[in-house]
Amino acid sequence: MAAELAAQLIAALERRRGGGVVVPVSRVAAEAAEHAVHVGAERAILADDPWLRALGVAAALSDRGLEVLWWPAEQDVRELLGLEGPEATIGVTVPVAAAARPGTLLLAAGEGHGRAIDVASMHHLALLPAARLAPDLAGALRTPFGPGRQVPSAVSLVSAPSRTSDIEKISTLGAHGALDLHVIVAEEPT
Numbered sequence: 613m614a615a616e617l618a619a620q621l622i623a624a625l626e627r628r629r630g631g632g633v634v635v636p637v638s639r640v641a642a643e644a645a646e647h648a649v650h651v652g653a654e655r656a657i658l659a660d661d662p663w664l665r666a667l668g669v670a671a672a673l674s675d676r677g678l679e680v681l682w683w684p685a686e687q688d689v690r691e692l693l694g695l696e697g698p699e700a701t702i703g704v705t706v707p708v709a710a711a712a713r714p715g716t717l718l719l720a721a722g723e724g725h726g727r728a729i730d731v732a733s734m735h736h737l738a739l740l741p742a743a744r745l746a747p748d749l750a751g752a753l754r755t756p757f758g759p760g761r762q763v764p765s766a767v768s769l770v771s772a773p774s775r776t777s778d779i780e781k782i783s784t785l786g787a788h789g790a791l792d793l794h795v796i797v798a799e800e801p802t
Contacts, residue, residue, distance in 0.1 A: 614742040614743070614745060614799065615634070615742075615799075617712040617742075617745040617746070617747060618632075618634045618712070618742055618745060618797040618799075619634075620712035620713055620715075620747075621710055621711075621712040621715055621745060621795065621797065622634070622715075622795065622797070623715070624712070624713065624714060624715025624716075624771075625715045625771075625772065625793065625795060627715070628715065628771060628772035629772060629792070630715070630771075630772050630792070630793035630794065630795070631792075631793070631794050631795070632794060632795035632796065632797060633794075633795075633796055633797070634742070634796075634797045634799055635796060635797070635798065635799065636798070636799050636801065637667070637741075637798040637799060637800055637801070640667050640669070640739055640796055640798045641667045641668045641669045641671070641672035642672055643796050644669050644672060644673065644704065644737060644739060644796060645669075645672040645673050645675065645676045645678075646676075647702075647737055647794055647796070648673055648676065648678055648702050648735075648737065649676050649677075649678075651700075651702065651734075651735045651792065651794075652700050653678055653700050653701060653702035653734070653735055654677075654678060654679065654699075654700040654701070655678060655679040655680075655681065655700065655701045655702070656670075656673045656678045656679070656680050656681070656701070656702050656703075656704055657681050657683055657701060657702070657703050657704065657729055657732075657733055658670060658673075658680065658681070658682050658683065658704045659683055659704060659705050659706050659724055659725040659726075659729055660682045660683050660684070660723075660724030660725070661706040661724060661725065663706055663739075663741070664704065664706060664739065667739075669704065669739070670682070673704075678702075682724075683724060683725065683726045683729055684723075684724075684726060699734060700734055700735075701732070701733040701734050701735070702733055702734070702735040702736070702737050703729040703730045703731075703732065703733030703735070703736050703737070703790065704729070704737045704738075704739065705717075705719055705725065705729050705730050705736065705737070705738045705739070706725070706738070706739055706740070707719055707738050707740050707744065707770075708720045708744065708755075708756040709744045709745075709746060709752040709753070709755045709756050710740055710744060710745050710746070710752060710795075711746055711747070711748050711749040711751070711752040712745050712746065712747055712748075713747055713748050714748070714749055714771060715771055715772075716749060716752070716769050716770065716771045717738050717740070717769070717770040717771070717795065718752055718753070718756065718767060718768075718769060719738075719767065719768040719769075719770060720756065720764040720766075720767050721764050721765050721766040721767070721768075722764055722765075727766050727768070730768065730770060730790055731790070733790055734790060734791055735790055735791060735792050735794070736770070736790035736792065736793045736794070737794050737795075737796070738770075738793070738794070738795045738796070739795075739796050739798065740795055740796065740797050740798065741797075741798050741800070742797050742798060742799050742800065743800065745797070749769075770793065772793060
């Protein structure tokens with residue numbers, strides 16, 4: 613079931629100029645580093661998520677020459693928003709859930725996961741445990757925000773790279789956020 617949902621998610625993202633890959637959880641850090649190098653990132657802004665720390669994502673990115681900042685970092689907020697320092701940044705998020713059929717990620721703002729990570733970065737890389745996949749948006753919303761759970765101050769629904777179009781229908785990528793979206797779905801061993 614998880615493999616089928618992951619395939620649906622990636623297919624939906626690809627229809628909107630996004631992309632993704634499914635890898636064993638043991639390969640997530642290496643795959644993240646390879647993708648960051650592939651897009652030419654110089655700096656990575658990581659959500660301060662215990663799962664990312666356990667996987668060694670920061671070390672893998674650093675080993676490939678990227679400057680790594682954890683959100684919220686000791687750096688000035690201007691740096692975190694990409695207003696100073698390298699422009700070629702990649703924001704690394706951990707969605708709380710994802711809806712496979714529509715290809716939508718749910719990002720919940722919190723202490724270690726700033727609202728701007730995916731918006732202020734040139735590239736957006738989401739690392740998603742396969743267990744967080746639901747078939748549809750209703751299922752994805754129900755999982756992390758069920759009864760008795762605290763609702764975050766903001767939830768972003770991300771389904772593609774940021775884009776906008778003018779009155780002549782000329783589309784511009786990256787208008788209100790990242791130029792591209794790539795998802796790494798982490799499969800747990802069976």
